[in-house]
Amino acid sequence: MDLVINWHITEACNYQCFYCFAKWQKDDQRELLHSKHEIQQLIKEISLLPSILNTKSGCSFTGVRLNLVGGETFLYKHQVLNIIEAAKKYHFKLSAITNGSLLNDELIKIIANEFSMIGFSIDSTHTESNLKIGRAIKNIPIETDKIHSHIQKLRTINPKIDIKINSVINQLNKDEDLNDFIRKLSPSKWKIFKMLPVITNDYSINDSEFYDFLERHSDLKDIISSENNDEMTHSYLMIDPLGRFFQNSSASCGYDYSSEILISGISSALDEIKFDISKFIKRSKLIPNIELSTFDPATLA
Template sequence: MFTTQIVFVKMLLQVCFSSLHRVLAGALEKAFGWMGISDGGGRARRVAHRSTRESHIKADESEAATPKTPTPTSVNYHFTRQCNYKCGFCFHTAKTSFVLPIEEAKRGLRLLKDAGMEKINFSGGEPFLHEKGEFLGKLVQFCKEDLQLPSVSIVSNGSMIREKWFQKYGEYLDILAISCDSFEEDTNKLIGRTQGRKSHLDNLCKVRNWCREYKVAFKINSVINTFNVDEDMREHILQLCPVRWKVFQCLVIEGENAGENALREAERFVISDQQFQDFLDRHSDIACLVPESNQKMRDSYLILDEYMRFLDCTEGRKDPSKSVLDVGVENAIQFSGFDEKMFLKRGGKYTWSKADMRLEW
């Protein structure tokens, strides 16, 4: 009898210890399992989960460390440096007379379209100077008709434009911007925005009328400098009624309009930030005014030179990439210095197709 009781007690103790072991093991697994202390399939699953989570973190960090390739949404193609004006602050001067063969230019434009380009702006120099505007007209037609770009625009001084150009190519052009820094003829002459006895202001008004007749959106670009900073342009801008009035602060670029090898000396044209702001304040009631300080302008434009190289202006000079024709857009654009965030912040993307503007011609 006594022996039977002893056996029973031993069995009871074994059951108790077994139950206690299971309870303690479960508690320890809950407490330390996520630290990798527990055993079994649960641990394997948690280790795998932690490993996956760490992989995601590393991937995110790697993505953040690798700069995103900018999209060339809007590109300014300065296909010629030659100009018939001698504006003292010009920052894209006639350092070469080179112009790409038109088929090569078209090939580069197609590469840009395939990389995401939506808007092309042709500039110079004076873009209507080369082949009396025929080269430009063919590129404008190609970009609108073949590439189907939403927006094709030109910046010109207006002096070389003829009505027959509008008759032939006007339907393919969305926006024509004419550079005009003053509505006083003598001031334009002091700046160098003139040729011989021709009136820059007469040309401006003539081109404005052609734009209306041939359904091209009309724009004005003005560079604010020491010679025009105190001028009141409100009445003239309201009369001309451009869709946009781009107002730039005079910008100095080493090697272009400043420094040893420069063809211009822009220092005497430079104004302070406060002077520029005073000009903007005086014209703040003009709805179409689009101000661009040096800070906004320097890094927020994608500029292609005559060789189709992107120009990096971040260091205050124009450092060229390799040509998109040789290395492709994605490679070349990495060396453009382009600030895509500033491009969007300054309003670089806007309603730029004349089909969407709903203008009353």
């Protein structure tokens, strides 16, 4: 099993989604991805994690999949190329999450050839909803047809690439029917998140509303991976743009941070945060998250 590490390489983004959790305490420090040397050092530290967790928790991780997240991952093409170069030295698999707005033929070719998986963040197909959510540039909302075109080009270059769709469900899109749209994109996985109120409670939904959305899309349950707030908490290994582990704070909105990995070492930094290995393994093994015929909304509490 690969150990999946989510490295949020930058807070910068060309969208302004109201619920975005990519807000870190940085005190105007320079993001690590702008130093090729620090990229190489962080990748080296990350390569130690499978062995560390195997020893501490009796796991059997055999490699790393480094998932690049933003902000918007592809705002900094040159820096992403430096990450690819460093990751190859340790035989990491690579994946990324993107809003898709900056993709062109050059980036599509890079992704198709260097990444095993690419995820697109799409919450809605409605213009008004996307504008209110903030998935827009200068009041021009995300173009879902263009995302479909990007996916087709990726598959033409690399038919084996995994395509994933990420959707965050909130008050602005909870009543939508995305069945036909998702079928058209034909992803290998559709990851549906209940909006996690890390930064704001505005437009958050309750468990019943989240369940209703899942029920409406039950015909797609074979590709759906749904996560409520409890399932997300402490179940990801996440690194922020300064090279610190971070987790959702249990005390308030915001995050708890480790010290900087390049200063303390990755083993010590890992000990400073809460990480639930059992939750991580359950999700990584792709155990079916929902059986809609017997699904109890109370289990989302």
